[in-house]
Amino acid sequence: MxxxxxxxxxxxxxxxxxxxxxxxxxxxxxxxxxxxxxxxxxxxxxxxxxxxxxxxxxxxxxxxLSRLARMRDAHLPFVRVAAPMVRDLALETGETVHLCEFSAGALLTVHVELSARANRVNVDVGQVLPLHGTASGIAFLAFSRPETVEAYFGKPLAAFTPHTMTTRDKVMTAVQLAATRGYSRSAQGYEEGVHSIAAPILGSDGFPLGTLAVASPVSRVDDTTADRQGQAARQASARISTHLTGEQWHASVPLRQR
CATH class of the missing domain: 1.10.10.10 (Winged helix-like DNA-binding domain superfamily/Winged helix DNA-binding domain)
Structure with a gap:
């Protein structure tokens, strides 16, 4: 090194x-x-x-580091623009919501709104999330350039829990489903007991800058709840994308089919 x-x-x-x-x-x-x-x-x-x-x-x-962060935020105001909508989504769902930005082949957690419930999922700012083991990562891959997806599969897929998808075929099945419905869903792929829903935040080129995710105790989520969270995450991520780029992104239909 x-x-x-x-x-x-x-x-x-x-x-x-x-x-x-x-x-x-x-x-x-x-x-x-x-x-x-x-x-x-x-x-x-x-x-x-x-x-x-x-x-x-x-x-x-x-x-x-704060000086450098302020300079970057002035040029790329990702967190500043997204934070109010992250907060709104946390209030709407009653669950922890976290915002990630893509950096160096992984997703970096840059903002978190914790659930007010006693039984909640805790996520730390600065936490790095893998693309294959999280709803955030699957949502990111679902809307990424093909070369970005291929580059990620060039390394082994680590298992974080017994539920982690560690083969390309399983990950790509989840990626294709997320591309079709506009959000991803993962249960215990990165941390046992945690269920997550995520949607991509798109840049002006139509490819993701990062993701927005709702994290809940797995015991609190059924299919109906997951779909409700997914639709809410899609709408919130579309609003963030629109505010960042000036482009009108619609959450009513999948953003891209693969």
């Missing part, structure tokens, strides 16, 4: 559950010796991408 890759890998170990990490633990997580980890952290700190808490001496993400 290149020096840049190692430095970026250090950043990716910080999460909402673990926002501060000590040097030894961070080096262990990244598979680096302490001297190398310290050198990389010092370089990141020079650009304000990492900072050290004065008392604990633990590391955390720096304000420089």
């Amino acid at each position: 290149s020096t840049v890759g190692k430095a970026v890998a250090l950043l990716e170990h910080f999460t909402l559950k673990e926002p501060e990490i000590g040097l030894s633990e961070l080096a262990r997580k990244a598979g680096l010796d302490k001297a190398t980890a310290r050198r990389l952290l010092m370089a990141l700190a020079e650009h304000r991408l990492i900072e050290q808490e004065p008392q604990s001496r633990r590391y955390r993400l720096g304000a420089g």
Whole structure:
């Protein structure tokens, strides 16, 4: 791995559950010796991408990342545009709704509205979702360019639960169904006990930028509920697509047939 890759890998170990990490633990997580980890952290700190808490001496993400995020949002306002409609969908369904953006061959969770119910699905901002094991991923593949789909199948499909689809034929059957009805459905493919419905958010070229998903405890969803959530997700994703692109996307019919 290149020096840049190692430095970026250090950043990716910080999460909402673990926002501060000590040097030894961070080096262990990244598979680096302490001297190398310290050198990389010092370089990141020079650009304000990492900072050290004065008392604990633990590391955390720096304000420089916020500056870069603001610059990106000003140019590509994905979360800012979508957030109100994500919130509306969460209120309408009573379930957790999360927004993902496609990046580096996977879906990155960029915004979450948690259900107000005590028994709910928890999703973290920053969580990376595979394309074959989630409703979000299936919805994304269903409306992607053929070359994007082919590139994804160029690597093994990992099993996350006993229910994960790990063969191309099974995944493509789900992809084709999602393309026909405009939303995807997955039960326990990525996390046991979780049922998800997802719809694509399209860019101006008609291909997906990301996805919008409703996540529920599997015990709370039957076919009628799933269809209701699917129609609501389609309508919300079409509104987001329209706001982002200025194009009029209609949720009343499938966005693309494959």
